Amino acid sequence: MSFRTIEWLDDAVVMIDQTRLPGEEVYNTYTDFQSVAEAIKGMIIRGAPAIGVAAAMGVALGARAIIADTHESFFRQLDNVCDVLGRTRPTAVNLFWGLERMKRVAEANRSKSFDKIREALKKEAILIEQEDLTICRNIGKWGATLIPEGATVLTHCNAGGLATAGYGTALGVIRAAHEAGKKINVFADETRPWLQGARLTAWELMKEGIAATLISDNMAGFFMSRGEITCCVVGADRIAANGDTANKIGTYSVAVLAKENNIPFYVAAPVSTLDLSLSDGSKIPIEERPASEVTHIRGVAIAPEGIRVRNPAFDVTPARYITAIITENGIVTGDYRSGLRKVASFSCT
Amino acid sequence: MSFRTIEWLDDAVVMIDQTRLPGEEVYNTYTDFQSVAEAIKGMIIRGAPAIGVAAAMGVALGARAIIADTHESFFRQLDNVCDVLGRTRPTAVNLFWGLERMKRVAEANRSKSFDKIREALKKEAILIEQEDLTICRNIGKWGATLIPEGATVLTHCNAGGLATAGYGTALGVIRAAHEAGKKINVFADETRPWLQGARLTAWELMKEGIAATLISDNMAGFFMSRGEITCCVVGADRIAANGDTANKIGTYSVAVLAKENNIPFYVAAPVSTLDLSLSDGSKIPIEERPASEVTHIRGVAIAPEGIRVRNPAFDVTPARYITAIITENGIVTGDYRSGLRKVASFSCT
Numbered sequence: 302m303s304f305r306t307i308e309w310l311d312d313a314v315v316m317i318d319q320t321r322l323p324g325e326e327v328y329n330t331y332t333d334f335q336s337v338a339e340a341i342k343g344m345i346i347r348g349a350p351a352i353g354v355a356a357a358m359g360v361a362l363g364a365r366a367i368i369a370d371t372h373e374s375f376f377r378q379l380d381n382v383c384d385v386l387g388r389t390r391p392t393a394v395n396l397f398w399g400l401e402r403m404k405r406v407a408e409a410n411r412s413k414s415f416d417k418i419r420e421a422l423k424k425e426a427i428l429i430e431q432e433d434l435t436i437c438r439n440i441g442k443w444g445a446t447l448i449p450e451g452a453t454v455l456t457h458c459n460a461g462g463l464a465t466a467g468y469g470t471a472l473g474v475i476r477a478a479h480e481a482g483k484k485i486n487v488f489a490d491e492t493r494p495w496l497q498g499a500r501l502t503a504w505e506l507m508k509e510g511i512a513a514t515l516i517s518d519n520m521a522g523f524f525m526s527r528g529e530i531t532c533c534v535v536g537a538d539r540i541a542a543n544g545d546t547a548n549k550i551g552t553y554s555v556a557v558l559a560k561e562n563n564i565p566f567y568v569a570a571p572v573s574t575l576d577l578s579l580s581d582g583s584k585i586p587i588e589e590r591p592a593s594e595v596t597h598i599r600g601v602a603i604a605p606e607g608i609r610v611r612n613p614a615f616d617v618t619p620a621r622y623i624t625a626i627i628t629e630n631g632i633v634t635g636d637y638r639s640g641l642r643k644v645a646s647f648s649c650t
Numbered sequence: 651m652s653f654r655t656i657e658w659l660d661d662a663v664v665m666i667d668q669t670r671l672p673g674e675e676v677y678n679t680y681t682d683f684q685s686v687a688e689a690i691k692g693m694i695i696r697g698a699p700a701i702g703v704a705a706a707m708g709v710a711l712g713a714r715a716i717i718a719d720t721h722e723s724f725f726r727q728l729d730n731v732c733d734v735l736g737r738t739r740p741t742a743v744n745l746f747w748g749l750e751r752m753k754r755v756a757e758a759n760r761s762k763s764f765d766k767i768r769e770a771l772k773k774e775a776i777l778i779e780q781e782d783l784t785i786c787r788n789i790g791k792w793g794a795t796l797i798p799e800g801a802t803v804l805t806h807c808n809a810g811g812l813a814t815a816g817y818g819t820a821l822g823v824i825r826a827a828h829e830a831g832k833k834i835n836v837f838a839d840e841t842r843p844w845l846q847g848a849r850l851t852a853w854e855l856m857k858e859g860i861a862a863t864l865i866s867d868n869m870a871g872f873f874m875s876r877g878e879i880t881c882c883v884v885g886a887d888r889i890a891a892n893g894d895t896a897n898k899i900g901t902y903s904v905a906v907l908a909k910e911n912n913i914p915f916y917v918a919a920p921v922s923t924l925d926l927s928l929s930d931g932s933k934i935p936i937e938e939r940p941a942s943e944v945t946h947i948r949g950v951a952i953a954p955e956g957i958r959v960r961n962p963a964f965d966v967t968p969a970r971y972i973t974a975i976i977t978e979n980g981i982v983t984g985d986y987r988s989g990l991r992k993v994a995s996f997s998c999t
C-alpha cells in the first residue's frame with residue numbers, strides 16, 4: 302500500500318485525513334482519546350474495521366492519560382474513555398467490538414500496575430491493527446475465487462484500504478483477484494452524500510493501477526440492465542445473525558437491482574463485523590447524519606436554503622438479496638444463521 | 651406560478667437560467683436560433699416538454715433571420731435551422747415533435763410570403779407553449795385521482811413547471827392533488843449528476859408551499875423499504891409503443907425498488923412524449939454527457955484527476971415496472987400498446 306490508514310507511532314495515533322482526500326494527502330497526529338473520538342465522529346477515519354482499530358488505539362491513548370490513586374478509579378476512568386469512544390457512531394459494530402476487546406485486556410491485567418495495564422492496552426491496539434491487515438488478505442484470498450477473469454465488479458462506498466488497517470474488504474477481494482493476474486474492471490458508485498466512492502475508492506484504485514470507472518449511484522441499475530456488470534462486492538458495517546447486512550446507504554438498492562438482473566451480490570467483511578446477538582437486521586441502529594452533508598458539497602450549496610432533509614447514513618440489505626458473505630474464515634452462503642455461527646467460532650478457537 | 655420557464659417576449663425568447671437555480675433567479679434573452687440551440691445543449695432549459703417549446707421558438711427565431719431570394723432557398727435555410735436545433739439533445743422526443751410541428755406549419759404556408767410564413771411560425775410556437783400549460787393541467791387532473799389523501803410521493807429529477815411551459819407533469823400531478831386540498835408530502839431525489847431534484851424540484855415545491863424532503867438518490871430504497879413512500883411519480887423523455895419509458899438516469903432504479911416494495915410507480919407525460927414509431931425502449935437513443943458533470947459539482951472537484959467516468963443522462967424503465975402512464979387524455983394501464991395508441995389518437999381528432 303502506498304498510504305497508511307492508521308498507525309501507532311511514537312505513542313501517538315496517526316491517521317490519513319479522509320475528509321481531505323483525494324485533493325490533499327494529509328496525516329493527522331492524535332495524542333488524546335477525545336480527539337480520536339472527534340476524528341471518528343467527523344469521519345477523518347471511517348469504515349467499520351478502521352473505526353474498530355481507531356477505537357482500540359483511542360482506549361490506549363486514554364489509558365496513558367489517566368491519573369488515579371486506586372485501581373477502582375483507574376478502571377472507572379477507563380470505562381469513561383470507552384463510553385466517550387462508543388458514543389461516536391452507532392451503526393458499525395466493529396467500534397464496540399474493538400472497545401470490548403480492549404476492556405477484556407484491561408480486565409485480564411487488573412491486578413498489575415497501571416503502567417503494565419497501559420502497556421498491555423497499547424500492545425493490544427497495535428495487534429488489532431496488524432491482525433486486521435491479515436484478516437483482509439484472507440478475505441481477499443477467499444473472495445478472489447468468486448471473481449471471474451475479465452469481470453466488471455461494481456462496488457459501493459469505500460470498503461478499501463482506507464476503511465481498514467489496509468488492503469480492504471470489498472476492495473481486498475478486488476485487489477486479490479487483480480494480484481492473481483485476473484483482468485478486473487471496477488465500477489465505483491460515487492456514494493452520496495459523503496462521496497466515499499468518488500473521493501476514496503477512485504483514488505485507491507488509481508493508486509493500485511486497477512481499471513476503475515466512476516459513476517453516480519443512480520447509474521448502477523443502468524449498467525446492470527445492460528449486462529455490463531459481472532458481480533457486486535460491498536463491505537459491511539454490521540451483519541445480524543440471519544445475514545441481514547447494514548452497510549453504507551444505497552447498498553440495499555444495489556442489492557435489489559443486482560437480484561432483479563440476476564447478478565451475484567457479495568458482502569465482504571471480517572468476523573468482527575458480525576453481531577450474532579441480533580436475530581435480524583431490523584435491530585441494527587441506523588445513524589442519521591447532519592442535513593448539511595446533503596445540501597452542501599465541499600462547502601458549496603446545492604439546494605435551496607431551509608429545505609427539509611433526511612440523511613440516513615446506512616441501510617439494511619435483507620439476507621435474501623445476498624449471494625454470499627465473504628469472511629476471513631471462509632465464504633458463507635445459503636443458511637446464514639448456521640454458516641455465520643461457524644465462521645465466527647473459528648476465530649474463537 | 652411565481653416564475654416563467656420560457657416565453658416569447660418582444661420577438662425574443664426569454665428563459666429562466668436553470669443552471670443558476672436555486673442560488674440565482676436570472677432570465678436570459680435569446681434573439682437567434684443558434685443561441686437557443688446552445689441553451690438547450692447547455693441545459694439552461696431542460697425537461698422534455700420545455701425543450702419542445704424551446705425548439706419551436708428557436709425555429710420561429712431562425713425563420714425571422716433568413717435572407718432568401720426564393721422560397722426554395724428559404725425552406726432550405728429553415729431545414730438547416732431545424733437540423734441545428736435537432737442536434738442538441740437526442741433522447742427527449744418532444745424536441746423532434748416540436749420541430750416536426752413547426753415544419754408542418756411552414757409547409758402548410760409554403761405558398762405565402764416570407765413574412766406570412768414567419769408570422770405563422772411565431773404563432774405556432776406561442777401556441778405550443780400555451781397548449782403545454784393546458785396539457786399539464788389535464789395531466790394533473792387525471793393524475794391527482796391516483797394520489798391518496800396524506801400520501802408521501804417520491805419523485806425523481808424535475809418534471810415540474812421548470813420542465814414544461816409551467817405547472818409540470820409529475821409535479822403537475824402533485825400540484826393538482828395539493829390544490830384539491832389533499833395533504834401531500836414529497837420526497838425529492840437530488841438526482842445526480844445534474845442535481846435537478848436538489849436544485850429545481852426542491853425550489854419549486856418550496857415556492858408552492860408543498861411539504862418537501864430532499865434525499866440523495868441512493869436513499870429512496872431505504873424509505874420505500876421502511877414503508878414511508880406511498881407512491882412514485884416521475885416524468886418521461888420518450889415513451890415507446892409498448893410503454894417502455896426513457897427518463898432521467900436513476901428512474902429505472904426507482905421503478906425496480908418500487909416494484910420490489912409493492913409501491914405504485916406512475917409516469918406522467920404529455921402525448922407529445924410518445925414515440926409510437928419505436929416498438930420498445932431498446933431503440934431509444936441514450937445521451938451520454940461530459941465526465942465533468944460527475945467529477946465536479948458546481949466547479950468543485952470531487953474525484954481524483956484522470957479517473958474514467960461514464961455519464962449516461964437517461965435510462966429506460968421497462969413497461970412491466972410502470973403501474974400507469976398519466977397523459978392529458980387519460981390514464982393508461984395494463985395493455986400499453988393499445989392504450990397508448992388510443993390516448994395518442996385523441997389529440998389528433
